[in-house]
Amino acid sequence: MTTIEVFAPAKVNLTLHVTGQRADGYHALDSLVVFAGIGDIVGVSRAEEPSLTVGGPMAAGVPTDRGNLVMKAARLMDVAADIHLEKHLPAAAGLGGGSSDAAATVSALARLTGQPLPDAGDLLCLGADVPVCLQQSTARMRGVGEDVTPLPGLPELHAVLVNPGLPVMTQQVFAGLADRTNPPMPDPLPEFTSTAALIEWLAGMRNDLEAPAIAAQPVINQVFDTLKVTPGCLLTRMSGSGGTCFGLYGDAETASSAAGRLQEAYPSWWVVATVLNAAN
Numbered sequence: 001m002t003t004i005e006v007f008a009p010a011k012v013n014l015t016l017h018v019t020g021q022r023a024d025g026y027h028a029l030d031s032l033v034v035f036a037g038i039g040d041i042v043g044v045s046r047a048e049e050p051s052l053t054v055g056g057p058m059a060a061g062v063p064t065d066r067g068n069l070v071m072k073a074a075r076l077m078d079v080a081a082d083i084h085l086e087k088h089l090p091a092a093a094g095l096g097g098g099s100s101d102a103a104a105t106v107s108a109l110a111r112l113t114g115q116p117l118p119d120a121g122d123l124l125c126l127g128a129d130v131p132v133c134l135q136q137s138t139a140r141m142r143g144v145g146e147d148v149t150p151l152p153g154l155p156e157l158h159a160v161l162v163n164p165g166l167p168v169m170t171q172q173v174f175a176g177l178a179d180r181t182n183p184p185m186p187d188p189l190p191e192f193t194s195t196a197a198l199i200e201w202l203a204g205m206r207n208d209l210e211a212p213a214i215a216a217q218p219v220i221n222q223v224f225d226t227l228k229v230t231p232g233c234l235l236t237r238m239s240g241s242g243g244t245c246f247g248l249y250g251d252a253e254t255a256s257s258a259a260g261r262l263q264e265a266y267p268s269w270w271v272v273a274t275v276l277n278a279a280n
């Protein structure tokens with residue numbers, strides 16, 4: 001029996017500007033999206049009836065029924081498959097775990113069956129993050145998530161991702177926005193010749209969802225405070241609708257030592273040192 005495995009990396013929003021709201025309630029975004037070295041793994045093989053097993057260190061609480069986005073992705077492809085999902089990413093964390101799993105499922109099933117990939121509109125129905133997650137490469141994401149422009153050549157970044165273990169509901173965070181019409185990033189984006197230049201520019205950008213996410217889960221403030229004082233931390237920001245925040249560092253060793261300190265001080269938090277944008 002042929003099994004196809006696809007890596008589903010964490011999505012990290014280096015910036016997330018909310019620039020408007022559509023009549024259907026969805027928000028217009030302008031976001032610089034990168035992918036991390038950590039992620040879930042999706043394995044698919046053909047079956048008589050659809051089935052799903054979920055394992056891995058972050059499996060607790062992840063749906064194992066038709067509500068799982070990997071099952072929705074298989075239904076969209078109209079393929080009966082045995083799916084095994086190995087969760088390494090926290091759920092409801094601003095890392096697009098479910099979206100990345102769904103995109104990986106679509107890719108895996110397309111390879112398994114030879115079917116074409118679904119069109120952009122169908123992918124968007126699985127989740128606003130699914131189109132960018134299908135690309136798995138650095139991009140500027142606009143619209144509600146359907147407008148994905150690849151951004152090759154961005155310098156790679158050494159990061160620590162920190163999630164305090166409390167789920168954050170994306171819909172609730174968008175609903176808590178005080179202002180829905182904020183400035184986009186510059187167009188075109190500047191060209192970055194070094195990591196330092198990129199981080200300096202990022203410091204002038206924003207994640208507009210930080211304030212409503214902190215209102216929903218005040219522990220995010222503690223994550224920021226803790227990350228900021230780790231030696232060598234150059235920038236902190238929240239990813240997506242939270243609660244995962246990231247710190248950026250000048251090199252892998254400094255990031256890894258910051259992660260070690262954080263994990264020791266907060267054993268219940270999910271802490272990972274990783275490279276963002278490596279395969280870019």
Ligand SMILES: C[C@@](CO)(OP(=O)(O)O)[C@H](O)COP(=O)(O)OP(=O)(O)OC[C@H]1O[C@@H](n2ccc(N)nc2=O)[C@H](O)[C@@H]1O
Pocket residue numbers: 013016025026027028029031093094095096097099126127128129130143144145170171174239240241242
């Ligand atoms: C905020 C972002 C930023 O990358 O990331 P996450 O926090 O999910 O990782 C995404 O836009 C989330 O994408 P995704 O999680 O796939 O969103 P969906 O399931 O389509 O939508 C969840 C809810 O978020 C709100 N939503 C989502 C996207 C968008 N452009 N406008 C919205 O208002 C809607 O209230 C929707 O009901």
Ligand SMILES: Nc1ncnc2c1ncn2[C@@H]1O[C@H](COP(=O)(O)OP(=O)(O)O)[C@@H](O)[C@H]1O
Pocket residue numbers: 062063067068069070085090091092093094095096097098099101102167170240241242
């Ligand atoms: N494969 C999946 N992995 C994680 N969560 C999933 C998955 N499929 C469905 N879900 C549901 O989607 C919700 C959002 O999870 P997730 O996609 O990880 O959020 P975020 O994009 O904020 O990181 C979870 O609360 C969970 O119930």
